Amino acid sequence: MTDSELPSQPHTFALWREVQDTRVRTRLGGIYYLLAWLLTWLFSSAPLDMLGSGLLGSAFFALMLALRLVHQPPAQTSSACLQLWIDRHWYLIYITSLSWGLAHAWALQDVQFEPSRLIATLSTIAFSTAMAFNFSMRKERCMSAILLLYLPGLAVLMMQREEQQALLVTLAFYLSYLLLALSRSHREYRNTLTMEQQLIEQRERYDLLSRTDSLTQLGNRLQFNGLFTALVANVQRHGGQLSLVLLDIDFFKRINDEYGHSTGDQCLHAFAERMRVVFRRDSDALLRLGGEEFGVLMMDTPLEQARELAEEFRGNLASQGLEIQGQALPMTTSIGVGSFDARRDGNAEAFFKRVDDALYLAKAEGRDRLVLAGLD
Numbered sequence: 001m002t003d004s005e006l007p008s009q010p011h012t013f014a015l016w017r018e019v020q021d022t023r024v025r026t027r028l029g030g031i032y033y034l035l036a037w038l039l040t041w042l043f044s045s046a047p048l049d050m051l052g053s054g055l056l057g058s059a060f061f062a063l064m065l066a067l068r069l070v071h072q073p074p075a076q077t078s079s080a081c082l083q084l085w086i087d088r089h090w091y092l093i094y095i096t097s098l099s100w101g102l103a104h105a106w107a108l109q110d111v112q113f114e115p116s117r118l119i120a121t122l123s124t125i126a127f128s129t130a131m132a133f134n135f136s137m138r139k140e141r142c143m144s145a146i147l148l149l150y151l152p153g154l155a156v157l158m159m160q161r162e163e164q165q166a167l168l169v170t171l172a173f174y175l176s177y178l179l180l181a182l183s184r185s186h187r188e189y190r191n192t193l194t195m196e197q198q199l200i201e202q203r204e205r206y207d208l209l210s211r212t213d214s215l216t217q218l219g220n221r222l223q224f225n226g227l228f229t230a231l232v233a234n235v236q237r238h239g240g241q242l243s244l245v246l247l248d249i250d251f252f253k254r255i256n257d258e259y260g261h262s263t264g265d266q267c268l269h270a271f272a273e274r275m276r277v278v279f280r281r282d283s284d285a286l287l288r289l290g291g292e293e294f295g296v297l298m299m300d301t302p303l304e305q306a307r308e309l310a311e312e313f314r315g316n317l318a319s320q321g322l323e324i325q326g327q328a329l330p331m332t333t334s335i336g337v338g339s340f341d342a343r344r345d346g347n348a349e350a351f352f353k354r355v356d357d358a359l360y361l362a363k364a365e366g367r368d369r370l371v372l373a374g375l376d
């Protein structure tokens, strides 16, 4: 998934990240529960006497492992879908934790598990430690899972506290450490997430800046190049109508020479503002291609419609000029307009050249006019 495909809403991004992290961390967990059960059962004093319950336990933990593996994250990245996946996955984690907690309690109680009791206790410690460090995205849920792992065993040890006092106290102490470690791990997870979100936002801001012309706040040449190629590829593949309007201010050098560069800058800004008034559809992409040359990419717009709008723009500008510092400054623009034609334009470059040639013709024929591309 590329950066631009990542969910942009902070809440949805946090859920998406949590899904990815949960998915990566949950895979191994399932294998170790199965392994721990197999060792506890097979190293008990009489595994064959417990064949039924041994196999049943193995089948159960194998099923939990399979469910974890087949529970694929949603293809959609809506927050509702992501939240649902997380909730369901936590059910699997709870069920596995409680089942292991009960298996440990059984091992502590049943004499047949005497030789493998240590395996079960060490596994409980390992699972709860892994839980505290790997699933700290949700503090309360993680705490509940640790308690499900721990409490059945502690309850048995409480009942046997005469003989098991040392183990009971040690496990209780370790549990308190785990809850503290979980708090710290949760804080660190949130901090890392915030940093990651800030980084993405910063990158998006820089990306936008690098594609924006600072004088007019229109998209710049870089933006045009990417957008134009993508839109042409899109109409080539799916059809539709894409029009391009190229505008070049007439004799702009004279404005600079006569009124100064700063007034020239204000003219460019005012020109862009005027473009925003006329080409106002959300799907119109307004760009400054460089110097005093501008472009409008009009999606789903037939040639005639693009021509009408461009002509309206040219006429308004010629009759009203631009208002700079309360003064009307005469100004005209030459315009080339064209629509992508799959038979005539092999690629984006050819299409651009056709419209640029029309603009050149508008200049050559005396300026302040609009020429349609490729009607020769």
Ligand SMILES: Nc1nc2c(ncn2[C@@H]2O[C@H](COP(=O)(O)OP(=O)(O)OP(=O)(O)O)[C@@H](O)[C@H]2O)c(=O)[nH]1
Residues within 6 Å of the ligand: 215, 248, 249, 250, 251, 252, 253, 254, 256, 260, 261, 262, 263, 264, 265, 268, 290, 291, 292, 363, 367
């Ligand atoms: N103020 C200002 N001037 C700019 C900017 N970018 C380009 N120019 C000026 O725009 C002028 C363009 O001049 P030319 O290419 O000769 O074009 P023109 O004078 O508009 O003449 P025609 O296009 O042939 O009608 C140059 O004087 C550039 O210095 C800018 O960002 N600000």
